[in-house]
Amino acid sequence: MSELIIENVTKKYGKNLVLDDVSLKLIQGHCYGLLGRNGAGKSTLINIIMQRCPRKGGKILLDGKPVDNNDMLLSRMFCMSDSAVYPAEFKLKTIFSITAAMYPSFDTDYAKKLAELFGLDLKKRVGKLSTGYNTIYKVILALASNADFIFLDEPVLGIDVNQRETFYRELARKMSESGSCFVVSTHIIEEMQNLIDTVIILHKGKILLCDETENLMTAYISVTGKAELVNSFTADKEVIGCESMSLFKTALIKGVPDDIPEGLTSETVNLQKLFYFLTGGAPDLP
Secondary structure (H helix, E strand, C coil), rough: EEEEEEEEEEECCEEEEEEEEEEEEEEEEEEEEECCCCCCHHHHHHHHHCCCCCCCEEEECCCCCCCHHHCCHHCCCEEECCCCCCCCCCCHHHHHHHHHHHHHCHHHHHHHHHHHHHHCCCEEEHHHHHHHHHHHHHHHHHHCCEEEEEEEEECCCCCCHHHHHHHHHHHHHHHHHHCEEEECCCCCCCHHHCCCCEEEECCCEEEEEEEEEHHHHCCCEEEEHHHHHHHHHHHHCCCCEEECCEEEEEEEEECCCCCCCCCCCEECCCCHHHHHHCCCCCCCCC
């Protein structure tokens, strides 16, 4: 299996440190969820990997070789994002042809089938597309690219629930058949939970967490009850975060104790709730 290594990558915009010594290993055959709050550096990291913006330091290696200025290695990676890549007057069929010329493994027939499935008119100019269809055509290019490493930056932006379900179904099928590595950056965490096998949380420019989804789902629980009872029970435990409402309190704790006292309810947490607590929850009102 091929490996993409991100090693000690740093990026600054002026005095603002966006990425701080970030290191990751991405392996073919896996689907990674790249999660982070707005401004965490997710899109910047993807753009650096794809050589779309310069970095201050670090290395990007594909199978041990630097990807810098290496068109052959870069053709093994594909990225979709909300950035405008093609001029507004280009027709979609032209964009499909250009992409096929750039990516040797691009499956034009599959791309056309996806366009029909999503109801996308290939005769349309890209500048005339709605927000949803602007996302959809980029998703189609990504899925049809057959690249070894495929980055999907907000792949459901502006698309409706039916189209999202179609995308998730196609992504799951592609994952099982292609052996590609998918890295999905999204804020719709709950919908992606069953597709990603590894979670990466980028927080304030650093890797806060990188672990298998299954491990995370069994490593934490939340307990809810009257505040004094929750406080007493969690006094000797690792509390990740808390929320209070009137006399009641919910605490997320690491570990799964088997001695939950009467008066408290406990439940496993989904990935979205875990992300919420790990990245600071909601700010307190003044």
